[in-house]
Amino acid sequence: MNSSRLGRLFSVTVLFSLLIAACGPSASSSGGKHLDVIATWSGDEQKSFLAMVKPWEDRTGNKIDFESSRDVNALLTTRIQGGNPPDLAGLPGPGQMAQFAKQGKLVALESAVDMSAMNSQYGQNWVKLGTVNGKLVGIFIKASIKGLIYYDPKNITSTGVDFSTPPKTWDELMTDVNTIRQKSGQTPWCIGVENGAASGWPATDWVKDFFLRQAGPTKYETWGAAQEPWNSPEMKTAWQTFGSVVNNPNLTYGGKNYVLSTSFMTAFDPMFQSPPKCYLHHQASFITSFFQHDFPNLQPQTDFNFFGFPDINSQYSGAQVVAGDLFGMFKDSPQARDFIKYLTTPDAQKIWVKRGGAISPNKQVTLDNYPDSQSKQAAKLLLAASPPEFDAGDLQDNALQTAFFQGIVQYIGNPSQLDAILNHLEQLRTSGA
Template sequence: MSSAFKRRLLIPIAAAGVVGLALTGCTGDTQQSAEDTDCSEYESYGTFDGDEVTISGTIVETEADRLIASWADFATCTDITIDYQGSRDFEGNIAQLAEGGNAPDIGIVPQPGLVSLLAENGYLQPAPAEVEANTDEFWSPDWKAYSTFDDVFYGAPMLASVKGYIWYSPAEFEEKGYETPTTLDELMELTETIAADGDHLPWCAGMESGDATGWPGTDWIEDFVLREAGPDVYDQWVNHEIPFNDTAIVGAFDSAGEILKNSEYIDTESLISTPFQEGGLPILDGQCSLHHQASFYEVNWGEGVEVAPDGDVYAFLMPPADADDPLAVTGGGETVVAFETSDAITAVLTHMSSDTFANLRVEQGGTVSANTGVDPSLASSPLLEDTIEILQDPDATFRYDGSDLMPGAVGSNSFWKGIVGWLSGDSTQQTVDAIESSWPQ
């Protein structure tokens, strides 16, 4: 996959959740022994007599249970006790914990920029050779580059997402004769058609995400930059080789604003206050037709909602500017890094960088991985199967979420805040000028 690759892969909770695994098959509720488990896949790791490895990350609730289940057999067969703690505050607190010597053994970090910060401050251990070998085998060089700084490789990718999906109701499209657009112009024509039909507003969305409010809007901008200006300009923008207020970025804001700032197309009054998890749910009630959100949004639809071409909801990728343009998508993922070293930590890191782990996690449902050893047929929906195939397509142009690659002062600060101000009435030029002025010198 060619690339020059957000976080928020999971639903935040009101307070930190703690889950642990000690030789169990799920979340500590069911004891199992190696005699009950096929351990042939894990013999090369050896056994560790109950050595404990702690892991932390942003993954919580159901997704945490699925993560734990993905290493359950490994833990049983190697006799390693793995304690996982998921918290919505992981990103904000991990540097402080590391500085105080209180970091977990392993961190699942959802932003390359945060990996870079932790590495620059000397908190991270270089990845073991076994992890680097797995990464070289199962990921593209671009993925490896996202966790390589000053020629030191710090950790393997884990899960992934593809951004720029537009969710819709297949039943509504069939009933009203709506066609999936093949260009951005056709997407706007579809928007105008839905608005003219008058049943409801064409689009729905939610920008609220606590301290990260505004981030869904950055995804819109990134998708328009990639499709309208192309991958080279996208890279120049992310690396600040062109200023944030370059005409190409102004154009992307204006294109997104044709929808996001138009009260005939979207509920502009509730846009900022609506939690992003709830942003697309009005589709299920026939209150809107289109919702721009990543592949990971599938987990938000709720129990009993079928995600399929003929199901309750499905999605198509935001189309290119020209129908003949090659496939180009944005996305995100996590990196598994270590703050400490031990043989048991190396074993856990190696397992989590393997195709075995990736297939087990995908089989648990609700997510995908860019690991090339993943069998797409294991995905929990046709959409996620398609997503894996996109991630494995060597001809697809893939770019990591831009705000996650930018310096924290911009990507997770002025850009998010700028989106909120822009949606509240600030002009495009005022917004991009302010974000440009915040870029670290």
């Protein structure tokens, strides 16, 4: 899951907090219209989105009334059931997007955006992911690359490990992990999976990385399409490989109680303390904005760096899990159409990219727009991924994704329950619940 994924329900109203009636956008005092927008972003991510929005507001005289919720799916469902959907929203993922589209809640966007530009600038895969039953209902405004291993170069060097040439295989990485443990006397990994109602999603990202690199892209795509048995030997192996890290008190800081109770937004903090209490953190590229929120003086490359998740089976080298943030329209209006068209443009997406913490899926946002060498490196990884595999968890429907989150929390707490957890997930898949 990416930063747009879920968590405890909290709402922050920015600008003017208005309840928008079902009839459409309300008028502002300046004569423009207000659009009601819901998305998951808070903190620095929210600031970047609002910076992205401002040129459109200045040009049109319209205003975006933004509401943030880490459990955006629950908020959207409640608003829709109450007959008061937002004008537009950042969608939880392609799986939930498809559910809303099949319910007839999303507006088709082909006539709102420039499809010729979309197809040439985004490429077929990103357009396809926003399409349900032949209709474009979601557009990606930013992307992230998953499965990155972050570290503090100075602290790593003090253990005698050299990541200037990153480990190419999981076995090589685990050799380095054991060296870090022996030389520092500390646990190498810092992991935190708490995120309110969506607690567990950071741990599911580990399983996706292992499954892709152990079972391969074909099975991974079958899983994303909800056609792969959850209790298959390959799936069980991926969970157990993650378990060999998270359930090993010599490898993971604080043990399972810390992992389960610590927010993903602060799980990395011990890595930057002096002296460090852990040395490695697994997360997607968006996490750098959280690093610099908690530690404003940190500088990319000098104070934090990363390498991609290493290979496990060499025949699947180059495969990479990616994710992205979708936008959809729930109320059709000229203002909403103009806004969503603006969001697809390179001029709009450059704004967030230049502020950091985002990769643009629009190929016309060139590397010189990225603020530092590290963000350029992440963007290159996304472009070079072969094949790029979209987050399989975000492709599931809401019930199955939620059960995945809950199941991995249960597994961290009690690994002996793995068979029961996987059988339950498989039962949900086959029942279509």
